Amino acid sequence: MAVHQTCDGARRRDFLKVGSLGLAGLSLGNFLRFTEAGEVRTGAIAKSAIFINLPGGPTHIDTFDMKPDAPSEFRGEFQPIETNVPGIHICEHLPELAQVMDKFVILRGVSHTLAAHQLGSEYVNTGNRPLPALEFPGYGAVVSKELPTVPELPPFVSIPNSAQRPGYLGVQYAPLHTGATPRSGQKFSVRGLELRNGLTVNDIERRSSLRRDLDTAFGQFERQNDLLNGLDRFSQQAYDMITSPRARDAFDTSQESPPFAEMFGESPFGQSCLLATRLIESGVRFVSISTGGWDTHRDNWTNLKTRLLPPFDQSLAALLRGLEMKGLLDETVVYVTGEFGRTPKINTERVGRDHYPRAMFMLMAGGGIAGGRVLGESDDKAMGPLNDGFSPDDVAASFYHSLGINHHKEYHTATGRPVMIVRDGQVINELFS
Template identity: 55%
Template sequence: MTISRRRLLQVGSLGASLTLSDYLRIASANGAVDSGRSAVLVFLGGGPSHLDTFDMKPNAPAEYRGQFKPIQTAAPGVRICEHLPKLASRADQYAVIRGITHSLADHGLGTRYLMTGNLPTPVVDYPMYGSVVSKEFPAAPELPSFVSIERPVEGPGYLGAEYGPLSTGEKPRYGQPFRVRGITLDGTMTLDRYRRRRSFLKDIDTAFAGYEQLDESVRSLDRFSGQAFQIISSPKARAAFDLSHETDREVDRFGRHEFGQSMLLTTRLIEAGVRFVTVLLEGWDTHQDNFNQLGRELLPNLDQSLAAMLDRFSEQGRLDSTAVLVTGEFGRTPKINNNAGRDHWARAMCSLMAGGNVRGGQTLGETDDKAQGPEGDGFTPDDLAASFFQNIGIDPKTEYQANVGRPITLIRDGATIPGLLA
């Protein structure tokens, strides 16, 4: 029976516990390491209510405006929800973008649109933000360029598998062991044993080198395995994922809840040199009991942890080189339903942007008196993406080769939001 090199590598990888190889993606070997531009995407999965967060309408009828009251922020004329006091006092550090509008009120399609900046199409599989950053600004060899905490939101699309994220497999939880899939060696796999297994795989590579033409998937596996070994054997990489290095004060500042620990991990990864981190705060799909869900947990947790991350980046002088985007996939219905909830609403939503060249302390765009839609043309997810890439330092009109046989423009239709960036 003939055993292909691909199959033997698969068996060898499993035997060597090279689980990181399935999740690690790096930029090409010829890519130069950039000087330090990084980015964070905080994804509010489920679709947060714009009326109950950053686009409040206190003069609308009660069935629209809801239970929460707006409060004044540190930025003149900018008012946000009363359950976001820490962010209110830091409004000079971010811009609120209102009047973002699209038509995809479906979680899957809306997420794909907001995570890629291109209207989904069956013809082209567009890459998410982190994959583009991973390609353009690869991290140092011992670090992953792109990390997604727990699981990926979207994929690398036409850029290829090597630009997908390293997914941690779980979220860090205070007081519990945090094992990053593929980085934390189990009790049976020492670093020395890992080296011996890797040497064995190299012997297999040599034996099969002239036996068959290698396809891209096999070459990618080889690259991932090599990078996996570099990370597992790097104290710097392992330390970046180890929250035990943080003081109680920092743990408390970010919050001992799951999202707080995820944001603390995000901050550590950026500090270590990871280029892009995606962190999820889910639970915003509030079809019922909207105000209790938001007021008791979602808004307080977002307020505490996002403010802590902005503060720490600012204290370190890192905020100017770290672009931050906070967004969901759509907004929610302006009119409250019979279950004290709000349903899907793509005609109006809002996002936050901070760091890099963002002009903080302002709102851009506006919605009508009931937040049903934008005043004027509004902005699109394409515009949001073009602005985010521009802030990171990537031209949104960059062209890449794709499997459709022609160059593909990174952001096809969007334009940078006027006044957002310095």
């Protein structure tokens, strides 16, 4: 998937090299040494989640919140089309999503005040307004802590990377970055899960045996060192993942049937969505997908209709259809967002739209969310919420609610400071009615 740089220099980048794990420098073994399963939660509607990040800030008024009756300096070049839900219209360049409108909800009038890419991204990836002295954990870190998973599989996978960080929860809840996206019809593997350069399972078993011998020899030292506490258990998890066919198969999109795979197309985003469905089906709890390029200050409509909207439309529609075909949509919550919207009034000099956090869209589906609806509303020029609107905090609280996670639950930082999972915001009950 391409590397994108936004106008303020914040790179929507592949943070790490192909197959690297968590934060820079973490090997698979180190990643798993720092990973523990969270406690089981009851009453969950969803069992897993897919978070789709659109770095750069997609325009709301040209996609899911169109204003065809607004003055020409606002409404833009595109026309709305009908969806399969009477009364709901979206952009003409989203025909596939129009046919699956019954499967998702459009949130309009989502609003905040952070117009910088990095700050806006931190906000929508955590559900908490950023603070200078505290790094909040992203959704994937919280889900990894709260929901159990099987030892052979990572709880949090990002494709190809993620803006979400573990924050004050610590590096043990960092994601496994794939570092790349699958290619159509080709086996996809993640470095660290594949045995390369002639390495065999027997080699891994011999090394594991040697490690156990060394652990026995230095066991007294390890028991006295908090940093090494639990090393044996986490090393065993790394061994389980490397030697497990289940882990390798989970990432192998070439095993999907051709008719199913063809729905997703050949774009990097489409193949990422295909991989996400397979990972969720295999038991991964949280998958994030990042697809950038939405910073359309210039040539907004050309970029949208030729480069951005066609793969987004095909891929997201296929993701929703694919999850439903696999019987996974009801138990998987899907959350789609950028960091903000774009100015309703057109920048005529650059034929584009600029940063605009006062109004944006978000999409949600699955996980007990009743699709086929629009919640919230912007004013007649899409300049802000018509009434109270929603905040990213409200959507975050709703996202956690679908997973049976109490967003008011308190964690503690390394210094003992109590912090709620979502400090502000309330569950949007209409999503689940």
